[in-house]
Amino acid sequence: MSVQSNTKSMIMKKSLASSWPIIIGIVLIALTMRSPLTSVGPLVGSIRESLGLSNTAAGLLTTLPLLAFSLLSPFTPVLARRFGVERAMLYALVLLMAGIAIRSLGAAASLMAGTVLLGLAIAVCNVLLPSLVKRDFSSQVGLMTGVYSVSMNLFGAIASGVSIPLARNLGFGWTGALGIWGALALLAALFWFPQARASHASARAATSGVSSRRSLWRSPLAWMVTLFMGMQSLLFYVLIAWLPEIMTSRGLSEDSAGWMLSLFQIAALPVSFIVPIVAGRMKNQRLLVIIMTILLLVSLAGLYFGGNAFIALWTILLGIGAGCAFSLAMIFLSLRTKDAHDAASLSGMSQSVGYLLAATGPTLFGLLHDFTASWNVPLLLLFVVSALLLIPGLGASKNQTV
Numbered sequence: 379m380s381v382q383s384n385t386k387s388m389i390m391k392k393s394l395a396s397s398w399p400i401i402i403g404i405v406l407i408a409l410t411m412r413s414p415l416t417s418v419g420p421l422v423g424s425i426r427e428s429l430g431l432s433n434t435a436a437g438l439l440t441t442l443p444l445l446a447f448s449l450l451s452p453f454t455p456v457l458a459r460r461f462g463v464e465r466a467m468l469y470a471l472v473l474l475m476a477g478i479a480i481r482s483l484g485a486a487a488s489l490m491a492g493t494v495l496l497g498l499a500i501a502v503c504n505v506l507l508p509s510l511v512k513r514d515f516s517s518q519v520g521l522m523t524g525v526y527s528v529s530m531n532l533f534g535a536i537a538s539g540v541s542i543p544l545a546r547n548l549g550f551g552w553t554g555a556l557g558i559w560g561a562l563a564l565l566a567a568l569f570w571f572p573q574a575r576a577s578h579a580s581a582r583a584a585t586s587g588v589s590s591r592r593s594l595w596r597s598p599l600a601w602m603v604t605l606f607m608g609m610q611s612l613l614f615y616v617l618i619a620w621l622p623e624i625m626t627s628r629g630l631s632e633d634s635a636g637w638m639l640s641l642f643q644i645a646a647l648p649v650s651f652i653v654p655i656v657a658g659r660m661k662n663q664r665l666l667v668i669i670m671t672i673l674l675l676v677s678l679a680g681l682y683f684g685g686n687a688f689i690a691l692w693t694i695l696l697g698i699g700a701g702c703a704f705s706l707a708m709i710f711l712s713l714r715t716k717d718a719h720d721a722a723s724l725s726g727m728s729q730s731v732g733y734l735l736a737a738t739g740p741t742l743f744g745l746l747h748d749f750t751a752s753w754n755v756p757l758l759l760l761f762v763v764s765a766l767l768l769i770p771g772l773g774a775s776k777n778q779t780v
Contacts, residue, residue, distance in 0.1 A: 397515070399572070400514060401525070402569065403566070403569055403573050404510065404522070404525070404529075405525065405526065406562075406566035406570070407467060407471070407503055407507070407570065408507070408527075408533075409530070409562055409566065410471065410474060410503075410533075410559070410563045411530050412530045412533060412534030413533045413534055414474070414477075414500070414559045415440070415500075415618065416537045416639070417540075417541045417555065417556055418440065418556065418618075418619070419440075419619055419620070419621065419636075420538055420541040420542050420636035421545060421552045421555060422436050422439070422623065423622075423623070423626075424545060424552045425552050428484075428552065429485075432744075433744040434745050436744060437620075437740040437742075437743065438490065438493075438740075439493055439619070440616075440618060440740035441738075441740045442493045442497055443493060443494075443496065443497030443500065444497070444611070444734075444736050444739075445494075445497070445733075445737045446500075446501055447500065447501040447729055447730075447733035448729070448732075448733040448734035448737060449498070450502065451501050451504065451505050451726045451729040451730040451733065452726045452727065453726075454501065454505040454506060454726055455509075455723060455726050457502065458506055458509070463506050463510055463513075464573045466506060467510075467570060468567060468571060470498075470499040470500075470502035470503050471503075471563055471566055473495060473498060473499040474495075474496050474499035474500065475560050475563045475567065476492075476495055477492045477493070477495030477496030477497070477498075477499055478496055478557060478563060481495075481496065481556055481557075482557030482560075483553070501733075504725070505725045505726050505729055506722065506725075507526055508523070508721050508722075508725045509718045509721045509722035511712065512715065512717065513717075513718035519658055519712045520657060520658025520659065521654075521655055523654035523658075523705070524650065524651040524652065524653070524654040524705070525651070527650040527654060527705050527708055528650040528651040531646045531647050531650045531701060533562070534618075534643050535640045535641075535643030535644045535647070538618075538639040538643060539636060539639070541636060542555075542632055542633050542636045544558065594720075594723055594724060594727050594780055595727065597780045598773070599714060599774070599778055599779075599780050600714075600724055600727060600780045602770045602773030602776075603710045603714055603724060603728050603774045603780075604728040604732050604770075605732070605735075605769075605773075606703075606706070606707055606732075606767065606771050607710075607729060607733075608728075608732030608734070608735030609732075609735065609767045610704060610706075610707050611733055612736040612739040612763060613674070613760060613764060613767070614700050614703075614704060614736075615740055616739040616740055616756075616760065617639075617642065617700065617760075619740040619744075620740065620744070620753075620756070621638065621642060621693075622636055622638070622639050623635075623747075623753075624681075624757075625639075627753055628686055630689075638693055642693050642697040642700070644697065645693070645694040645697025646697045646698065646701025646702075647701070648698075649698055649702045650704065650705050653705035653706060653709070654709040657709045657713070658713065662775045662776060662777045663709075663710075663774075663775040666706060666775075667768065667771035667772055669702065670702040670703050670706065670767075670771070671767060672699075673695050673698050673699030673702065674703070674764035675761065675764055675765060677692045677699060678696065678760055678764060681696070682754065682758070699764075706774075707728075710774050711724055711725045714774065714779055715780060716779050724780055743756040746759070
């Protein structure tokens with residue numbers, strides 16, 4: 379038994395070692411998938427004042443990318459079939475750079491237009507990364523999902539924390555603080571270019587299959603994964619958009635509120651790496667879903683009822699719960715499918731419908747705040763969403779495939 383175990387370990391190490399260019403490329407792409415979005419939250423106040431936007435209009439800065447995710451996600455497997463996975467992701471990185479540049483021009487129209495473009499770009503990477511992992515790392519799905527999940531969350535946290543210092547302390551302004559993330563997209567594109575050149579027909583075939591994607595719409599399990607994706611995304615993007623504003627309403631400075639958003643995301647880092655690995659070894663993931671729900675409910679109740687004395691604790695618990703939810707949503711795309719073909723189809727479906735659901739969040743919460751002049755009602759609604767998240771979570775945890 380020990381000989382078999384050692385042999386399996388050597389094969390896995392060899393596989394990972396020989397795939398290091400793809401692994402580094404995946405990490406670099408993952409670094410670009412949240413930082414352009416999470417850098418906006420701490421700067422919402424400055425953007426709103428500079429351009430004269432309402433809270434509802436400011437909420438569109440988070441809503442528009444989610445609508446772009448929803449629009450393009452179901453068509454992304456077709457793009458991958460046409461161009462190949464690697465080339466489709468390279469084109470997405472180029473579009474991401476363009477979107478970041480246009481968003482940073484300093485006008486309301488370019489702000490919204492650039493936000494849509496970068497949302498379309500990130501949508502392609504969102505859908506194809508799980509498929510790429512399923513295709514190239516089928517025996518290390520949990521590990522590789524953890525790697526790109528923690529990479530996304532790490533730079534998402536960094537972007538939130540440095541936005542205000544970049545804008546004010548270094549004199550970049552909100553335009554420069556948002557535009558600087560184009561350099562990261564350029565780095566990822568330069569490194570991914572050789573992978574795109576080396577892509578071949580088998581990579582394109584891995585994500586084809588319109589017929590398979592159609593069948594998923596009749597699958598209860600696929601709908602459970604989709605609803606879980608949507609509800610956890612709604613929760614995350616509402617917090618990304620409005621947590622700094624909630625914190626400043628509690629008396630924190632803008633700098634402190636920005637770093638509190640970073641703390642929320644930093645707390646998610648360990649679980650973003652560990653949860654996919656643990657989930658991949660479990661027969662089902664129901665226990666993880668229950669723990670996730672408890673963490674979310676306790677932390678939101680603490681933010682609602684508690685004062686500022688324990689606000690950091692509630693933020694950490696909220697980050698752990700949200701990180702667990704995100705990691706489970708990502709690993710479900712691989713665990714609930716048999717191959718890369720189905721993983722791309724399920725990813726496209728779940729992110730299309732799921733992000734359409736999530737897109738209602740930031741604008742709705744901004745609207746509720748405008749009407750009530752308080753964050754109490756939005757926080758109560760987040761509590762309800764977190765409680766309801768348990769239902770699709772338990773459904774998506776079944777040891778089955780679509």
